Amino acid sequence: MNRNAKILWAIWALLALLGGIGLIERLFLGHRLAAYTSYVPWGMWVAAYIFFIGLSAGAFLLSSLVYVFGVHKLERIAKLALFVAATTLVMSLLTIWFDLGHMERNYEVFTRPHFHSMMAWMVWLYSAYFALLLGELYYALRRDMKSLSAEAIREDDRKLKRLATIGIPLAIAFHGGVGALFGTVSARPFWNSPIYPIMFLVGALLSGGALMTFIVASFWPDKDEAWLDLLQFLGKIVLGFLLFDLLLEWAEFSIPLWYGVGPEASLVKYVLFGPFWYVYWVVHILLGVAVPIYLLAAKRDAKSINLASALVAVTFFAIRLNLVIPGLVTPELKGLENAYVDPIGNHLSYHYVPSFFEWQILMGVVALGIAIFYLGRRHLPLVPNSTSHEVSK
Amino acid sequence: MEQSLQPSAPDSRRAFIEKVSSAVFAGLALNGVKLGAEEKTNTMPASGLPPMPASPFQLSEHVDQDVLIRMQAELERTMKKPFKERRWGMVIDTRKCTGCSSCTVGCVMENKLPPGVVYRPVINEERGTYPDVARTFTPRPCMHCEDPGCTPVCPVEATYKRADGIVVIDYDVCIGCRYCLTACPYQARTFDFGEHWTDNAAKGADGALALTEARAYQNPPNFEYGKHWERSEGLIPGSPVGNARKCTFCTHRLDQGMLPMCVSTCVGRATFFGDLNDPKSLVSELAGQANAKVLKPEAGTQPQVFYLS
Incomplete structure (x- = not known):
């Protein structure tokens, strides 16, 4: 084990340890240590949930390019993309599960269905999507794990194509549904926008595509000419979605901001010039847009693509934070912020900064995601001509 | 009740003005006029309008x-x-x-x-x-x-x-x-x-x-x-x-x-x-x-x- 690997393992161990402590605190103290309030009822966990589930939908749609549309260039990463989609889905579901006040009642979404609720639809759709992902992984991987006849492989390919074809509308529906979960809330002018489901899909393709590009750039066994070619193709996809997402963001922000009047304008101003301006300008615009565009459009070498895609994938979380929280930070009735306070836990406040406890849970979920990916990468035939045992050492 | 008191106010004001005006008229200009004229001004309002109808607000049962x-x-x-x-x-x-x-x-x-x-x-x-x-x-x-x-x-x-x-x-x-x-x-x-x-x-x-x-x-x-x-x-x-x-x-x-x-x-x-x-x-x-x-x-x-x- 070289020095870099040791450092990475140490970081992982720290994440897992802090996450483990956070998990115990979450189970026995509930939500008391969380900084979200009754007035900002959704915090970083919800933002992380929609971030992870977007990564999943994006990676899945990338794999569908192969299984449905036969894009041969991406064939070699299809299985890896499916596995990444499953891993990030587990991360997202775990995060949102911890966010529930009564974790033990989650099954009620199925036993007491409420067909009017966008959240119920989202849960049903991502459950179906999860089952479909597992099915696809099974048919995509089993040919490499035991010897199958040529006929059996062809049959598996047919099943794969069928599942992936169902998967495309399903992924669009469930992730569009996550956007609609926010967009349909008319009480929140910042969220109440028909562009949200579309933005969520583009954001999923962008962040999921960037994550896959980063993984291919970092963890591919044979870094040869074909690999560089694949990487540059992926880099172009990421660049395209990055620019398209920027266009949608311009639409989302410039319309309410143009005359600067109205409740939505003040919320956009909060995002751009409020106390957390640096999340937008430094994390999102500088590190998540400007630097990656330069690296992807001007440099285009493997290292640049690696760095750019990592930046896009990670900083997309800032976009998600800037979607969930600004929608909640202004009082729905003027003066409510001072009408009654909570002297014990400060849970009647419009000021929200994630507590360390919330970060702990996020660290634990990330550590778990890394562990699942590491084990899968090591023990499953996710990349062609896998030499994973040698590479990972 | 606040509401029940308001409607009666115009009534009493009108009655008050009528009384005062009739007394002023009687005292100033019409010194020698017979009593019958004064009675007339009492029954017939100076404006010539018919008497006020009863108040449409009937909250009296709850007043106290x-x-x-x-x-x-x-x-x-x-x-x-x-x-x-x-x-x-x-x-x-x-x-x-x-x-x-x-x-x-x-x-x-x-x-x-x-x-x-x-x-x-x-x-x-x-x-x-x-x-x-x-x-x-x-x-x-x-x-x-x-x-x-x-x-x-x-x-x-x-x-x-x-x-x-x-x-x-x-x-x-x-x-x-x-x-x-x-x-x-x-x-x-x-x-x-x-x-x-x-x-x-x-x-x-x-x-x-x-x-x-x-x-x-x-x-x-x-x-x-x-x-x-x-x-x-x-x-x-x-x-x-x-x-x-x-x-x-x-x-x-x-x-x-x-x-x-x-x-x-x-x-x-x-x-x-x-x-x-x-x-x-x-x-x-x-x-x-x-x-x-x-x-x-x-x-x-x-x-x-x-x-x-």
């Missing part, structure tokens, strides 16, 4: 009655009606509200609300710049909207509008996702984080006292929705910990023939409660006044709590 007595009688009448024919509503006269917050406190006591959970805060707003300022008070219960934004979002249908108009939460079902908290345009829902009033007290010099004496108060159940709720934390929190919570119009008190606590504790008699389906009820009368408004009508949820200003 405390509004609480009247609302109590109306409540008992309404509770005899079938459940579906009741439509509970509230009227808050902001001109009478003194901002004392005794409704908030009464509600906290009645429902044993922990820190961070509040059903009826009083918004205290200062307008203008010093020294030219005015203060307004706006108590904010749940609006029990006709078309609520909070109920359709619930993934498990734990919250719904009852046939009698009250929006309720089934604590045994609510999963604590807090979607409804985001969907209420009045932010009338709060989340029970599992806090206790003694949490910080138990740390200081009075710790031991807080643990023994004060917790004797906080541990007994509350009786929302007519059930026993014993809050507890832990792996599986005891509801309503981990649930969304909101004003219930004190359904448990209504079932016992009592007015909601905030109505009973209002020192200014500024909060009125009753059946909006009963045209003779006090709330129906008040909600029908021209100055009865709802908060944020643009939200489109048709609140059943009206404000007089």
Whole structure:
């Protein structure tokens, strides 16, 4: 084990340890240590949930390019993309599960269905999507794990194509549904926008595509000419979605901001010039847009693509934070912020900064995601001509 | 009653002017005129109009009655009606509200609300710049909207509008996702984080006292929705910990023939409660006044709590 690997393992161990402590605190103290309030009822966990589930939908749609549309260039990463989609889905579901006040009642979404609720639809759709992902992984991987006849492989390919074809509308529906979960809330002018489901899909393709590009750039066994070619193709996809997402963001922000009047304008101003301006300008615009565009459009070498895609994938979380929280930070009735306070836990406040406890849970979920990916990468035939045992050492 | 006094005012003023004018006329110009002329001016108004009809506002039967007595009688009448024919509503006269917050406190006591959970805060707003300022008070219960934004979002249908108009939460079902908290345009829902009033007290010099004496108060159940709720934390929190919570119009008190606590504790008699389906009820009368408004009508949820200003 070289020095870099040791450092990475140490970081992982720290994440897992802090996450483990956070998990115990979450189970026995509930939500008391969380900084979200009754007035900002959704915090970083919800933002992380929609971030992870977007990564999943994006990676899945990338794999569908192969299984449905036969894009041969991406064939070699299809299985890896499916596995990444499953891993990030587990991360997202775990995060949102911890966010529930009564974790033990989650099954009620199925036993007491409420067909009017966008959240119920989202849960049903991502459950179906999860089952479909597992099915696809099974048919995509089993040919490499035991010897199958040529006929059996062809049959598996047919099943794969069928599942992936169902998967495309399903992924669009469930992730569009996550956007609609926010967009349909008319009480929140910042969220109440028909562009949200579309933005969520583009954001999923962008962040999921960037994550896959980063993984291919970092963890591919044979870094040869074909690999560089694949990487540059992926880099172009990421660049395209990055620019398209920027266009949608311009639409989302410039319309309410143009005359600067109205409740939505003040919320956009909060995002751009409020106390957390640096999340937008430094994390999102500088590190998540400007630097990656330069690296992807001007440099285009493997290292640049690696760095750019990592930046896009990670900083997309800032976009998600800037979607969930600004929608909640202004009082729905003027003066409510001072009408009654909570002297014990400060849970009647419009000021929200994630507590360390919330970060702990996020660290634990990330550590778990890394562990699942590491084990899968090591023990499953996710990349062609896998030499994973040698590479990972 | 304020309303009953106003209509009679023009009558007496007219009578007063008539008397004074006739005396002035008699004294000044018409010194030698016979008594018969003076009688004429008394019976026939100077303007030549017919006499005023009786006041259209017939509230006289309630004039000497405390509004609480009247609302109590109306409540008992309404509770005899079938459940579906009741439509509970509230009227808050902001001109009478003194901002004392005794409704908030009464509600906290009645429902044993922990820190961070509040059903009826009083918004205290200062307008203008010093020294030219005015203060307004706006108590904010749940609006029990006709078309609520909070109920359709619930993934498990734990919250719904009852046939009698009250929006309720089934604590045994609510999963604590807090979607409804985001969907209420009045932010009338709060989340029970599992806090206790003694949490910080138990740390200081009075710790031991807080643990023994004060917790004797906080541990007994509350009786929302007519059930026993014993809050507890832990792996599986005891509801309503981990649930969304909101004003219930004190359904448990209504079932016992009592007015909601905030109505009973209002020192200014500024909060009125009753059946909006009963045209003779006090709330129906008040909600029908021209100055009865709802908060944020643009939200489109048709609140059943009206404000007089």
